Amino acid sequence: MEDYRRVGVAIDFSPCSRKALEWTVNNIVRKGDHLILVTVLREGHYEEGEAQLWQATGSPLIPLIEFTEPHTMKKYGVNPDPETLDIVATASRQKEITVLLKIFWGDAREKICESVESIPLECLVIGNRGLGKIKRAIMGSVSNYVVNNATCPITVVKIHD
Numbered sequence: 001m002e003d004y005r006r007v008g009v010a011i012d013f014s015p016c017s018r019k020a021l022e023w024t025v026n027n028i029v030r031k032g033d034h035l036i037l038v039t040v041l042r043e044g045h046y047e048e049g050e051a052q053l054w055q056a057t058g059s060p061l062i063p064l065i066e067f068t069e070p071h072t073m074k075k076y077g078v079n080p081d082p083e084t085l086d087i088v089a090t091a092s093r094q095k096e097i098t099v100l101l102k103i104f105w106g107d108a109r110e111k112i113c114e115s116v117e118s119i120p121l122e123c124l125v126i127g128n129r130g131l132g133k134i135k136r137a138i139m140g141s142v143s144n145y146v147v148n149n150a151t152c153p154i155t156v157v158k159i160h161d
Contacts, residue, residue, distance in 0.1 A: 004032045004098075008121040010112050010146070011037045013081045016127035020157040021084060024125045025091040028155075034098045035091065036061070038115045038124070040108040041077055057118065058111070059103040064092055067101045076103050109145040116150045123153045 009024050011017040021037070029035050059076060066072045068085055078101075088099045102119060104111035116124055128143045143156045 004034055005030075005122045006034045006036055006119055008036045008038050008115065008119065008124040010108075010124065010126040010142075011039050011084065012108075013039075013079070013084055014127070016157075016159040018081075018084055018087065018127075019159045020125045020127035021087055023155075023157045025087060025095070028123070028125065029091065029095055029097050031096045033095075034100060035088065036119055036121065037088070037099070037101045038104070038112060038119075039078060039101065040104045040106065040111040043077075043105065055105055058105070058115070059101075061119075062101040062103070064088060064099040064101075078103060108142050109149075112142070112146050113150045116152045121152050123155065124150060125155045125157060128156050128158045 007024060007029050009017070009021050011021060024035070062072070062076075067078070067080060068089070073080060080101075091097060092099045102115060104115060112124070112126070115121065124146070126143045126146055128141075143154075147154045147156060
């Protein structure tokens with residue numbers, strides 16, 4: 001039996017997703033856990049031979065040592081910001097956790113929900129941009145969709161100005 005948990009954080013490298021990541025590191029992860037960053041890109045910028053596999057299943061789980069290398073991330077079309085990398089590198093050292101990145105391509109709402117099943121995750125933390133009721137009704141809320149459709153416990157972290 002596994003003695004670690006798979007804790008997911010939906011991340012798009014924005015301030016609200018960094019806040020969700022910080023909250024997760026400070027409040028949920030514990031020694032030995034696997035912290036899995038789930039990111040979704042609208043379009044795939046990946047190598048031709050792997051395109052069909054990755055579109056269906058997402059990228060392989062990418063270890064922290066690899067997703068801190070710009071060359072590797074360029075292959076996947078992801079550009080993680082230095083602040084996010086610092087948060088996960090520090091958490092990995094201090095809390096003795098394994099940090100992995102999983103990339104999906106497509107609609108963020110659907111792919112985040114898929115990640116819960118395909119990885120699988122024990123819980124997921126997602127940031128909230130704080131859209132007003134009108135903007136949320138027009139544009140849709142990723143966090144709202146995930147809360148209502150994911151099959152694991154979801155925590156929504158709101159960003160405060």
